[in-house]
Amino acid sequence: MTDHEKSGGLSDAAVGRYLERVGAARPERADAGALRELHLRHLLAVPFENLSIHLGEEIVLDEKALVDKVAVARRGGFCYELNTAFAALLRALGYRAELLQARVLGPDGRVGIPYDHMALLVQDVDGRRWLADVGFGDHSHLPLAFDERGKQADASGVFVIRDVPGTDGDLDVVRDGTPRYRLEPRPRVLADFEAGAWYHRTSPASHFTRGVICSLLTEDGRVSIGGRTLYRTVAGERTERELGTDEELREAYRELFGIVLDKLPAAPVKRGEGDRNP
Known part of the structure; x- marks a missing residue:
C-alpha cells in the first residue's frame, strides 16, 4: 500500500461531495456501524455500470479521477472504479482500506x-476486519466479517467466506x-489491476464488451437496464419491459440512475438483470 493509500488522499471538500452523493452524514467514528451504513448507501446511490466502455470514454485507474466520476459526474462504474473510489472515501474517514484481487468463479467452477x-x-x-465490495453488482448489501x-x-x-x-x-x-469469487488476501496497489481492467474493457471475451449493463439496488429490490430492456425486481417479483425508443432509454437512465447521456451506448448483446462483475 502506498503512503497516499494509507493516509487517505481526499480533501474535506471531496469527502463532503462523496458523502452527499451517497446520502450519508460524516460518521463521528470509523466503526463497524458506520461502515455498514456507508456500504449500503453506496449500493443504493451509485450504480454498477459499464457505460463508459460502450460510450468510448476512457477509463483511467486513478483515484482522484474515479472519485470525481462517482461524486462529481454522478456516474457509477465497474469493480475497479467503484471499489477504488469507495476505498479512498473510507481512508479519508479513518478506516484502513486495502485492495484485494479476486478471480470470479464460473458456474462450472472455473x-x-x-x-x-x-x-x-x-x-x-x-480492529475488526471486513470484506467490503460495492462493485460486484447483485451481491451482499453489507460488508462481511472477514475473519x-x-x-x-x-x-x-x-454468505460464507471459506478457506x-x-x-x-x-x-x-x-x-x-454458490461460490462467487476466489479472493487472494494479500494487499495490492491500484496499478496491479491495470491488466485486468484493460482486458475487461477491450477483450471480445469479456462480459463487459459483449453487453451494456446498468444496475442499482433499491429499497425494495433492484432496477437494471440491460441493452434496451428495463428489469425491475420488487419484493422478489421480477418484471421486464423493452425501451423501444432512444428517448425512452435516455429517460430511464435519467430517472432511475441519475445518468444524463448526450449519446446512447451501443448494445451488442442484451444482458439480464443482476449480471455480476465478470
Missing part, C-alpha cells in the same frame, strides 16, 4: 483471469451455496 475483480479489506477503529468462517446472513442471501485447501491462503466467497 476461475477467471488474475485481477478479474477488485474487493476491499477494511479495518475499523476497533468469520461460519454463515453470515445478509438481505441478499447467506481454499491447497492454496496460499486463498478464500472463496460463497453466496447461498
